[in-house]
Amino acid sequence: MKTGKGKTYCEKILVVDIDQVTPLHFHWLKTEDIINRGGGNLIVQLYNATKDEGLDTTDVTVRIDGVPVTVKAGGIVTLTPGESITLEPHCYHKFWGAGSRVLVGEVSKVSDDNTDNRFYESVGRFSAIEEDEAPLYLLVNDYERYYNPAR
Secondary structure, three states: OOOOOOOOEEEEEEEEOEOOOEEEEEEOOOOEEEEEEEEEEEEEEEEEEOOOOOEOOOOEEEEEOOEEEEEOOOOEEEEOOOOEEEEOOOEEEEEEEEEEEEEEEEEEEOOOHHHHEEEOOOOOOOOOOOOOOOOOOOOHHHHHHHOOOOO
16 A cells, blocks of 8 residues: 555445344454444444454444444344444454434445455455346346357
8 A cells, every 4th residue: 555645444334124233243453433424223243352363352443423332242232223333453343223224325445355254253345146047137147148140
């Protein structure tokens, strides 16, 4: 990353459905603010990471709307619409929506998701899709597979 040019922060927008869980993970370098921008409540579970990247049993201190809050290892905080939580590097976290969909903003240091994420349990980058129907509309890469002029 170049220094002195461009922005050093970014924002991602996520739509979190009811019980849709972002897997337990931490970031080696990135500090992030997770903001409940609207909808239902956002539930966030927290752990500190051990030096060997396990789950620590120590209390976790985060900032909610800038105010320090301490929870027990594995404890949860509930963010109502408009509230935010600041997560420092090496703080394991997972979150999910409760009540209804949640519009979430993540404002953070610019980072590379491929190199700055440490997932507690191995997860794939994208879910596997098992196609059970022919496509309604073809994409350019689909023509060779689905188009047969002899039909």
